[in-house]
Amino acid sequence: MKLENKVAVVxxxxxxxxxAIAELYAKEGAKVIVADLNKEGAEAVVESIKNxxxxxxxxxxxxxxxxxxxxxxxxxxxxxxxLDVLVNNAGIMDGFEPVADIMDEKWDLIFDINTKGVMRAxxxxxxxxxxxxxxxxxxxxxxxxxxxxxxxxxxxxxxxAVVGMTKNTGYMYAQKGIRCNAIAPGAVETNISASMxxxxxxxxxxxxxxxxxxxxxxxPEEVAQVxxxxxxxxxxxxxxxxxxxxxxxxxxx
Numbered sequence: 265m266k267l268e269n270k271v272a273v274v275x276x277x278x279x280x281x282x283x284a285i286a287e288l289y290a291k292e293g294a295k296v297i298v299a300d301l302n303k304e305g306a307e308a309v310v311e312s313i314k315n316x317x318x319x320x321x322x323x324x325x326x327x328x329x330x331x332x333x334x335x336x337x338x339x340x341x342x343x344x345x346x347l348d349v350l351v352n353n354a355g356i357m358d359g360f361e362p363v364a365d366i367m368d369e370k371w372d373l374i375f376d377i378n379t380k381g382v383m384r385a386x387x388x389x390x391x392x393x394x395x396x397x398x399x400x401x402x403x404x405x406x407x408x409x410x411x412x413x414x415x416x417x418x419x420x421x422x423x424x425a426v427v428g429m430t431k432n433t434g435y436m437y438a439q440k441g442i443r444c445n446a447i448a449p450g451a452v453e454t455n456i457s458a459s460m461x462x463x464x465x466x467x468x469x470x471x472x473x474x475x476x477x478x479x480x481x482x483x484p485e486e487v488a489q490v491x492x493x494x495x496x497x498x499x500x501x502x503x504x505x506x507x508x509x510x511x512x513x514x515x516x517x
Contacts, residue, residue: 265291265292265293266292266293266492266495266496266497266498267289267292267293267294267349267492267495267496268292268293268294269293269295270289270293270294270295270348270349270495271294271295271296271297271340271344271345271346271347271348271349272286272289272294272295272296272297272340272347272348272349272350272351272495273296273297273299273336273337273339273340273347273349273350273351273385273389274286274289274296274297274298274299274351274353275299275300275325275327275336275351275352275353275354275381275385276299276300276327276353276354276355276404277296277298277299277300277306277309277353278298278300278301278302278304278305278306278308278309279300279302279305279454279455280452280454280455280456280484281353281404281449281452281454281484281487281488281491282300282351282353282354283309283484284483284484284485284487284488285351285353285484285487285488285491285492286298286309286313286320287309287312287313287316287318287488288485288488288489288491288492289349289351289491289492289495290313290316290318290319290320291316291318292492292496294319294348294349294495295319295320295321295343295344296313296318296319296320296321297320297321297323297336297339297340297343297344298310298313298320298321298322298323299322299323299324299325299336299339299354300322300323300324300325300354301324301325301326301354303322303323303324306322306323306324307322309322310322319344321339321343323335323336323339325354327352327354327377327381327382327384327385328373328376328377328380328381330384333381333384333385333388334388336385337385337388337389337392341392346392346396347389347392347393347399348396348398348399348400349399349400349401349402349495350385350386350389350399350400350401350402351401351402351403351404351491351495352381352382352385352386352401352402352403352404352426353404354377354381355377355378355381355404355406355422355423355456356373356374356377356378356456357415357419357456357460358370358374358415358416358417358418358419358460359416359460359461359462359463359464359467360415360416360460360463360464360467360468360471361416361417361418361464361467362416362417362464362466362467362470363417365464365466365467366416366417366418370418371418374418374419374422375418375421375422375425378419378422378423378425378426379422379425379426379429382403382426382429383429386401386429386433386444389401390433390437390442393437393440393441393442394437394440394442396441397440397441398441398442399441399442399443400442400443400444400494400495401430401433401442401443401444401445402445402446402447402491402494402495403426403429403430403444403445403446403447404426404446404447404449404487404491405423405426405427405430405446405447405448405506406419406423406426406448406449407448407449407450407508407510407513407514408420408423409422409423409424409425409426409427409446409448409506410424410427410448410506410508410514411474411514411517413470413471413473413474414450414471414474414475415471416464416467423448426446427446427448427506430444430445430446430504430506431504431506432504433504434503434504434505435503435504438503438504443494443499443500443502443503444503444504445494445499445502445503445504445505445506445507446505446506446507447487447490447491447494447506447507447508447509448506448507448508448509448510449482449487449509449510450478450482450508450509450510450511450513450514451475451478451480451481451482451510451513452481452482452483452484452486452487453481453482453483453484454484474517477513477516478510478511478513479510479511479512479513480511482509482510482511486509487509490507490509494507
């Protein structure tokens with residue numbers, strides 16, 4: 265098993281890509297903290313993992329709150345004695361608003377979750393990794409963090425920032441035994457659209473031009489396989505990188 269005796273924290277793990285990552289990590293031998301704002305959903309994932317012979321614990325966590333981040337990481341230490349892998353998956357969409365239409369309140373909310381949540385979790389985990397002399401971070405970015413037509417201004421900017429943090433962190437701690445990489449998924453079948461409110465017709469219309477050439481929609485399990493690669497020793501020489509997983513969508517641009 266690729267993650268035997270490893271301890272992993274996965275945010276946004278009650279559904280979608282986070283759920284698939286948590287379940288695959290557990291199948292590969294990891295002890296998993298299943299963290300999500302939806303505690304009931306997280307507990308259902310834990311039950312599924314345990315029924316399959318895995319080891320997991322559910323934690324209620326709002327990544328926009330530092331105290332929840334601290335409690336999430338503390339749960340890994342208290343339950344399993346350490347932390348080896350951090351997966352920052354939790355995120356929300358905007359409403360495809362272009363910059364002229366985005367309001368401060370929505371901008372701040374998206375950055376609090378998509379960007380500052382990632383920063384807070386890494387900031388809390390890295391001292392543990394430094395003390396251990398090793399650790400892995402996997403950030404879920406987006407093709408929207410590499411291109412301009414896949415969402416609104418706020419979501420795109422928040423994910424561009426995640427790409428920047430990933431590269432900076434991978435470089436800064438490269439000689440400390442810490443690896444930090446990101447995945448940029450394209451269109452994936454998840455429930456992230458549930459976080460989209462008051463869709464901006466102009467922004468959505470412009471984005472449809474790019475969406476029209478999507479080869480196919482991916483499954484969360486396909487992204488989970490990339491996350492397994494990045495968490496395991498199979499990717500020991502991969503650091504500060506962003507792996508695009510989009511069936512070739514952005515290869516066209």
